Amino acid sequence: MVEYKAEMSLEEAVNSAFMTIKNELTTLVAPVPIPEEKTERTGTTDSPAAEKGCFPEADGTASVQQKRNWKPFSADEDLIVDLPDNVCARGSSYIAASEGVMYVIDSMARPGIAREPNVVDAALNTLARVFVGLRSRGWLDEGLSNSFELKLLRKDQVSDQPRKVYAYARISCSERKESVLVVLAGKAHYYTIDINGASESDARVQRFLNSVKFK
Numbered sequence: 001m002v003e004y005k006a007e008m009s010l011e012e013a014v015n016s017a018f019m020t021i022k023n024e025l026t027t028l029v030a031p032v033p034i035p036e037e038k039t040e041r042t043g044t045t046d047s048p049a050a051e052k053g054c055f056p057e058a059d060g061t062a063s064v065q066q067k068r069n070w071k072p073f074s075a076d077e078d079l080i081v082d083l084p085d086n087v088c089a090r091g092s093s094y095i096a097a098s099e100g101v102m103y104v105i106d107s108m109a110r111p112g113i114a115r116e117p118n119v120v121d122a123a124l125n126t127l128a129r130v131f132v133g134l135r136s137r138g139w140l141d142e143g144l145s146n147s148f149e150l151k152l153l154r155k156d157q158v159s160d161q162p163r164k165v166y167a168y169a170r171i172s173c174s175e176r177k178e179s180v181l182v183v184l185a186g187k188a189h190y191y192t193i194d195i196n197g198a199s200e201s202d203a204r205v206q207r208f209l210n211s212v213k214f215k
Contacts, residue, residue: 001125001128001129001132001152001164002151002152003150003151003152005147005148005149005150006136006140006147006148006149007140007146007147007148054088054089054090054095055088055090055095055097055102063086063097064097064098064100064101064102064197065099065100066086066097066098066099067098067099068084068085068086068096068097068098068099069084069085070082070083070084070085070098070207071083071085072211073087073094073096074215075094075105075107075191076107076186076188076189077188077215078107078186078187078188078189078214078215079105079107079186079189079191079212079213079214080211080212080213080214080215081105081208081211081212081213082207082208082211083096083103083208084096084097084098084103086098092106092107092108093105093106098204099204100197100198101195101196101197101198101202101204101205102194102195102196102197103193103194103195103196103208104193104194104196105191105192105193106191106192106193106194107186107189107190107191107192108189108190109188109189109190110123110185110186110187110188110189110190117162120162120185121162123185123190124162124164124183124184124185124190127183127190127192128150128164128166128181128183128192130192131181131183131192131194132148132150132168132181135148135168135170135194136148136150139170143172143173145172145173146170146171146172147171148168148169148170148171149168149169149171150166150167150168150169150181151166151167151168152164152165152166153165153166153167153200158184158212158213158214159187159213159214161184161185161186161187161214162184162185163182163183163184163185163212164182164183164184165180165181165182165200165209166180166181166182166183167179167180167181167199167200168180168181177197178198178199179194179195179196179197179198179199180194180195180198180199180200180205181193181194181195182195182209182212184212186214187214187215195208
């Protein structure tokens with residue numbers, strides 16, 4: 001996978017606009033619901049506060065913008081990399097953020113059978129395509145004028161293992177959001193790494209990329 005570009009087609013844009021208008025009209029003509037009588041709650045226990053998780057939407061902005069110290073981090077007893085010190089786990093992902101840049105590391109076990117270079121390359125291509133499909137579709141759905149671009153910057157190696165580094169951009173009428181995608185093969189896992197909020201030339205991205213190694 002070398003390059004990818006996507007934008008919402010005219011047909012999709014028209015359908016989306018039509019559905020928006022239809023939903024608004026439905027809201028206008030819908031009957032006003034009769035408020036139900038509130039029942040008194042039993043007990044004196046207050047409602048628990050929203051649980052603070054791994055960069056949830058409720059507190060994500062402040063957490064991402066805050067400047068953090070960096071430290072070495074080991075994922076899956078395989079990958080070693082420098083990350084902001086607020087790294088946490090969410091499902092199968094490791095997430096950290098500092099100064100407006102978020103680092104998301106996803107991994108999957110690497111089968112020990114096929115080790116031929118062409119098989120590994122195909123696996124990295126698949127990881128990149130899956131990421132691009134999900135990220136581009138989510139972005140295109142956010143705005144009728146949005147577009148998505150991705151381009152391979154280079155193929156190299158980390159600890160004798162293959163890596164591909166891509167630049168990708170989410171583009172709207174008002175801004176262009178530059179980010180970096182990395183797919184690489186570790187000794188025991190495949191990794192998809194999303195560096196969201198900075199370009200490959202950014203010093204923070206360079207620090208991250210240069211720190212990646214395997215045990």
